[in-house]
Amino acid sequence: MPRSTRRRPALSHPAAEEIDLYDVLHALSDPTRMTIVRVLRAEPERACGTFPVDVAPSTLSHHFKVLRESGVISQREEANRRFSALRTVDLERRFPGLLDTVLAALARNETGAEATWHG
Amino acid sequence: MPRSTRRRPALSHPAAEEIDLYDVLHALSDPTRMTIVRVLRAEPERACGTFPVDVAPSTLSHHFKVLRESGVISQREEANRRFSALRTVDLERRFPGLLDTVLAALARNETGAEATWHG
DNA sequence: TACGATGTTCGACGAACGACGAAATTGCCG
DNA sequence: CGGCAATTTCGTCGTTCGTCGAACATCGTA
Numbered sequence: 001m002p003r004s005t006r007r008r009p010a011l012s013h014p015a016a017e018e019i020d021l022y023d024v025l026h027a028l029s030d031p032t033r034m035t036i037v038r039v040l041r042a043e044p045e046r047a048c049g050t051f052p053v054d055v056a057p058s059t060l061s062h063h064f065k066v067l068r069e070s071g072v073i074s075q076r077e078e079a080n081r082r083f084s085a086l087r088t089v090d091l092e093r094r095f096p097g098l099l100d101t102v103l104a105a106l107a108r109n110e111t112g113a114e115a116t117w118h119g
Numbered sequence: 120m121p122r123s124t125r126r127r128p129a130l131s132h133p134a135a136e137e138i139d140l141y142d143v144l145h146a147l148s149d150p151t152r153m154t155i156v157r158v159l160r161a162e163p164e165r166a167c168g169t170f171p172v173d174v175a176p177s178t179l180s181h182h183f184k185v186l187r188e189s190g191v192i193s194q195r196e197e198a199n200r201r202f203s204a205l206r207t208v209d210l211e212r213r214f215p216g217l218l219d220t221v222l223a224a225l226a227r228n229e230t231g232a233e234a235t236w237h238g
Numbered sequence: 239t240a241c242g243a244t245g246t247t248c249g250a251c252g253a254a255c256g257a258c259g260a261a262a263t264t265g266c267c268g
Numbered sequence: 269c270g271g272c273a274a275t276t277t278c279g280t281c282g283t284t285c286g287t288c289g290a291a292c293a294t295c296g297t298a
Contacts, residue, residue, distance in 0.1 A: 021228035022148050025221075029144035030286080049244065059287050061246055080244050080295045094231075095224035097216070102144075105214035109140035149256085168274060178257050180276055185255095199265045199274050 011068065011075050016090035019071035024095070027070040028102055033063050037072060040086045041103060047081050130187065130194050135209035138190035143214070146189040147221055152182050156191060159205045160222060166200045 014020075027033055032053050039051055048064060049057070064084060067073045071090065076083045091099050133139075146152055151172050158170055167183060168176070183203060186192045190209065195202045210218050 017231060020231070021221075021224050022150060022153075025144050025148035029141050029148055031141060032286090034141075047244085055286085056288055057245065058247080058289075062286075065246090080293090082245065095220075095227055097220045098224050101214075101216045101220040102140075105140050105217050108214055151256090166274085174256090175258055176275065177259075177277080181256075184276090196264095199263085201275065 011077070013068060013074055014071045016071070016087075016094055019090065019094045021095065023070035024072060024091075024098070027067050027072050030063070030066075032060075033067055033072075034106060036063065036067060036084070037086065037099075038103065038106060040073065040084060041088075041099075045076075045083045045085045047083055130196070132187060132193055133190045135190070135206075135213055138209065138213045140214065142189035143191060143210075143217070146186050146191050149182070149185075151179075152186055152191075153225060155182065155186060155203070156205065156218075157222060157225060159192065159203060160207075160218075164195075164202045164204045166202055 028037065032055060035053055036051055040046060048060065051060070053060060053063075055063075064073070064075065064082075067084075068075050071087060071094075073084045074087050076085070086099070088099060147156065151174060154172050155170055159165060167179060170179070172179060174182075183192070183194065183201075186203075187194050190206060190213075192203045193206050195204070205218070207218065
């Protein structure tokens with residue numbers, strides 16, 4: 001039998017008012033993490049292993065931690081799966097328009113001139 | 120006599136269409152560089168040494184280079200001074216609303232809860 | 239109970255980052 | 269000409285970053 005209902009430490013999320021802009025910008029300045037955010041905007045919730053990113057599981061786990069501790073996403077445990085979701089409401093309250101603007105910029109970025117020779 | 124009218128290599132600026140979002144977000148994820156951007160939004164142009172940041176001149180020069188090569192600012196030489204300006208038009212064309220939204224978020228960030236104990 | 243699936247933690251590694259001081263460049267001015 | 273002021277370049281130091289593999293934990297299920 002499990003020795004306790006909750007053996008793993010609770011997932012740490014910053015409160016909405018404590019989300020730091022520099023942490024958010026740093027979290028969004030990585031292509032792998034940005035891909036996670038982009039996918040997560042289309043779907044309300046998604047399990048960690050189902051993202052179209054090409055990195056090792058441990059690396060992916062690291063990126064989720066960065067996103068979570070910066071306040072960009074929240075994570076919820078269910079069985080041995082971990083579901084992630086964008087903290088759209090908290091983010092909008094703290095930094096109005098930021099997430100939408102950055103995601104719109106991301107769409108522009110992919111049609112930019114450097115996609116031909118830079119990537 | 121000077122051996123040439125232009126001895127120093129020309130300052131490299133990315134074209135407006137080549138500005139990369141990840142470079143911009145990374146450039147803005149540092150407090151010193153963000154201070155430069157904030158000051159530069161209030162004034163159209165300013166010499167490098169006149170910014171209210173507390174780092175060594177060589178460090179400051181490094182930050183200006185990061186900002187310039189990411190496309191956030193432009194730099195112009197005049198005598199032995201170098202003037203910096205925000206590339207507001209190019210930025211607005213490439214990523215509409217991004218700069219304004221981030222700077223509005225910065226104002227929010229400074230009145231946040233973490234300013235009491237985190238700074 | 240044992241296995242497989244899911245995901246994390248723990249080092250390790252090379253690359254990049256932010257910071258500095260020293261030296262060099264450039265141009266103005268006494 | 270000879271400083272002085274502004275700024276960059278170079279080398280260095282310590283830290284952080286992104287990545288990986290190996291090991292561990294948890295849960296459902298055969």
